[in-house]
Amino acid sequence: MMQLPPINIDTDAQSLCQWLQRLAELTVASVHPDNLIPANLPAPGRRTLVVGAGKASAAMAAALERVWGQRYPEAEISGLVVTRYGHVARCEKIEVLEAAHPMPDTLGEQAARRMLEAVAGLTAEDLVIALISGGGSALMSLPAPGLTLEQKQSINRALLRSGAPIRGINTVRRHLSAIKGGRLAAAAHPARVVTFLISDVPGDDPTLIASGPTLPDESTPADALAILQRYHIDTPAEVHAYLEAGNPAPGPTDIAFAADSAVVLAKAADALEAARAAALGAGVHVRVLGDNLEGEARELGKAHAALALQSQGQSRRPLLILSGGETSVTVTGHGRGGRNVEYLLGLFTALAGAPGIYGLAIDTDGIDGSEDNAGAYFSPGDWAKMHAQGLNPTEFLCNNDAYSFFAELGNLIVTGPTRTNVNDFRAILVMPVPD
Template sequence: MVNPESFLKALFNQAVKTAHPDTHLASALSSLDKTSQGRTIILGAGKGAAAMAAIAENYFEGQVEGLVVTPYQHGCSTKIVEVVEAAHPVPDDAGQEVARRILALVADLKPEDRVIFLVSGGGSALLVLPADGIDLKEKKRINKQLLYSGASIDEINCVRKKLSQVKGGRLALHCAPATVHTFAISDVPGDSPSVIASGPTVEDDTSIEAALEVLARYNIHVSSAVTAYLEQQDKLDYRHLPKRNSFEIISTPQMSLDAAAEFALSQGITPLILGDLEGESSDVAKVHGGIARQVLHYAQPIKPPCVIISGGETTVTVKGRGRGGRNAEFLLALTLDLKGKKGVSAIACDTDGIDGSEDNAGAIMLANTYGKALNKQLNPRAYLENNDGYSFFEALDALIVTGPTRTNVNDFRAILIQA
């Protein structure tokens, strides 16, 4: 038998390592010439933007310059590319100023110039420039409501794209006639380029009607100016996108799940990958709990020792006033569902190292966690109803704290079952 805590932490570390820019970006860049007849402008937005920029600036030669935006505390040392830190998940003035500077940087580009755009999860909030007539305060209010509503990332980004001067292919339109090469770390189920960071360099595949429907479905309050803007907005003419506009995904959630599965096999543990999942965190936890019980009691669909692995991006409809992100919420709901089943342990963390807006990546649940909670007079259901997973696991010294990982392929969940 493996040590549950050590095994689960090693599994998560393997998933993060596989998703880091160091693993794949240099190889992807090698498909491009190091030098260019014109300027090479390195731009980027996301949790991995600074780490990606540090790699890219060491590859290209000649007239190279650049500017990227990443969350606070996600920066790293660069020689050429300027790194600016801004707020995430709710945007701030720093992100807006960077977006303005990026548009100024790509103004008047020539056909011989090229833009290297480095994008990763978090780019939607970090690279923010509201459409004309909409101020940042309004955009922040809408963004915050969407984040708390339980809307999926596809739905959130559908709205974001319609209210932006850079998202939904608009950045690429500003870059024409230069060549644009985008390298992305995917943090979205399905890896759609138009959803990753709201697709600044690719054609928007959603409609105005879809955005209005999302706002109505989740009862998102917007000003009359926003409603009028959406209803009167013309469809973008993507015929003016750069003729040479490539997009390559270098890391995906599935790659990290596969790497974790390979590590499990090396330890004599059979993996079962459920893939990228969406839905309310507590509901997803109940499904995982049901599978764990079936494995434990009937050896179906696989026999112990085994590990159930999943990724994706769940949601939390916030009703309480507690602390914690979707991974702590998932694990708290799983703890309540399993009630200390012998031989079952689990981990749930965000691969960017930040669960929601807290300082932890997630948390770990061992077979004795439920019993320890009751001994400490911690009521799991009360904590769950208050959306307070952080405080629950903090009281049990079970938070996972990694600090920023400078990548993001979303959630990582693993349930170890040893009979």
């Protein structure tokens, strides 16, 4: 893995911004599927079938093919995975499909149906390897019987704008689905299912990643209905009736999961540890706030600004404040931006150009929300630059237009799809202020 150059009180602002961006690059590389798929794969079944969904699923499939061919050159492997448009990776044995994210489309619906058909009729001698990562909820969106894709799209859109946490959103998704909440594994029974996951959810509960298509569900339809009511989501009568009827997903005691297993290959904590180790090697103090921070993005940014200001002056060495997780954005404006740039604009506004404090926030999948950037960064000098350009950060924040704000400053980070996803990565560099 690449190393970070040392920095000190004399390092110039441009170099410090580049240092933060290099830190983000190595952090993302540490959780890429090429570095994750284990060498000790399960033994082949009479037939070995791969299924999967998520922004990292194609890269996981490509890595699996390479390792599988080295370990079991005589064993056939086949299957299909679905990933977001533009996130494909080349596979020879495993078919890679593309669909829309974050709003599901008909191609995602077709992909989910094909997966259910592929696992049907397997035996106890067969093996299913499921490759699951964040984004899978939208990418294999097969409505429960009696419901339509349009109804799911409407509810999904409203939930994403409501500020609801991902745990709640995925609870609703599981109970309106014909494939999530363990239903894919149930359809594969009696075949053994081994699930490899890259976690994008705070807390890393495997059942929440991509809404747990191969894992048992402990929530209930009543839980899903309560979330819809709590966030005032307009719910079609058919959806309300379906949830009230109580159509539970397979639970932990279901026989379908008796021989199955699941391994979380990478999570936000792993990315933060890679960043921490690299920064320590560059002579920087590090404080990790946690890998599962949630809440309103701009408010978390303001809280972290107060923490950075409080920390400044406590050490003669640079301090790096790291955090991960998944924030929320309650959308009231009509601008452009994802949760990471909204967090960063909240942080930037609260700091008000405080000297010696730099910030960066990205989504590790390379796409912040539905935009073309991974995130953005800023330096203290951007406060004066902002005023010179006549920009008002509060106005941009009120319009949920953080993308446009950082685009005007020239500070967007555009990586393209990274083909991994452990959610948000946030870094604040606090430099000592000379006496």
